[in-house]
Amino acid sequence: DTEVTQTPKHLVMGMTNKKSLKCEQHMGHRAMYWYKQKAKKPPELMFVYSYEKLSINESVPSRFSPECPNSSLLNLHLHALQPEDSALYLCASSETGANYGYTFGSGTRLTVV
Amino acid sequence: ILNVEQSPQSLHVQEGDSTNFTCSFPSSNFYALHWYRWETAKSPEALFVMTLNGDEKKKGRISATLNTKEGYSYLYIKGSQPEDSATYLCALTEGANNLFFGTGTRLTVIP
Numbered sequence: 001d002t003e004v005t006q007t008p009k010h011l012v013m014g015m016t017n018k019k020s021l022k023c024e025q026h027m028g029h030r031a032m033y034w035y036k037q038k039a040k041k042p043p044e045l046m047f048v049y050s051y052e053k054l055s056i057n058e059s060v061p062s063r064f065s066p067e068c069p070n071s072s073l074l075n076l077h078l079h080a081l082q083p084e085d086s087a088l089y090l091c092a093s094s095e096t097g098a099n100y101g102y103t104f105g106s107g108t109r110l111t112v113v
Numbered sequence: 114i115l116n117v118e119q120s121p122q123s124l125h126v127q128e129g130d131s132t133n134f135t136c137s138f139p140s141s142n143f144y145a146l147h148w149y150r151w152e153t154a155k156s157p158e159a160l161f162v163m164t165l166n167g168d169e170k171k172k173g174r175i176s177a178t179l180n181t182k183e184g185y186s187y188l189y190i191k192g193s194q195p196e197d198s199a200t201y202l203c204a205l206t207e208g209a210n211n212l213f214f215g216t217g218t219r220l221t222v223i224p
Contacts, residue, residue, distance in 0.1 A: 031210045042214035056211050098145040098206040101159030
């Protein structure tokens with residue numbers, strides 16, 4: 001299995017809702033990532049997990065809460081989001097170390113209403 | 114956060130033409146440079162990871178070069194085909210698992 005699977009593909013949520021984005025890989029990668037991408041902008045790094053521990057948080061607001069339950073799964077819990085949080089959320093995984101390319105999922109398109 | 118710039122922003126070429134685009138980055142913080150191809154409605158796909166000054170990598174009709182001293186990388190596509198139409202992203206890391214992306218070059222190959 002050489003894929004990163006993200007669910008759901010699309011999500012519409014209200015500003016008072018709580019929802020979660022899920023990401024799964026079975027390639028044995030020990031680094032996993034969340035990126036946010038808005039239209040016509042590059043993907044922006046949000047969080048990095050290395051060996052199931054949060055190693056980088058790029059000053060992301062607390063309404064986004066990541067979780068890595070095991071080496072294959074990465075979740076992003078969402079609560080009290082704002083309309084400007086509407087974006088494509090991409091998950092990726094890789095071997096640890098900068099010399100390895102990332103494998104990306106196809107993303108979750110999130111709309112906050 | 115690293116400042117990674119790509120040019121041009123978009124490019125239209127005729128089928129069969131060869132083309133190239135540029136990724137510029139601050140040379141002082143270099144550790145590794147990645148190139149990705151991102152087709153509409155698909156996942157970004159890794160093309161190359163380069164770490165050494167003077168590195169050249171090739172995958173079929175696509176190749177890339179790296180100059181870390183002056184802070185740029187070129188991506189070349191030889192004999193462009195319609196299936197090459199995509200956004201090409203370069204990304205830079207300082208060494209930790211933190212990849213920062215440029216704004217991309219959107220390539221359209223006209224049949």
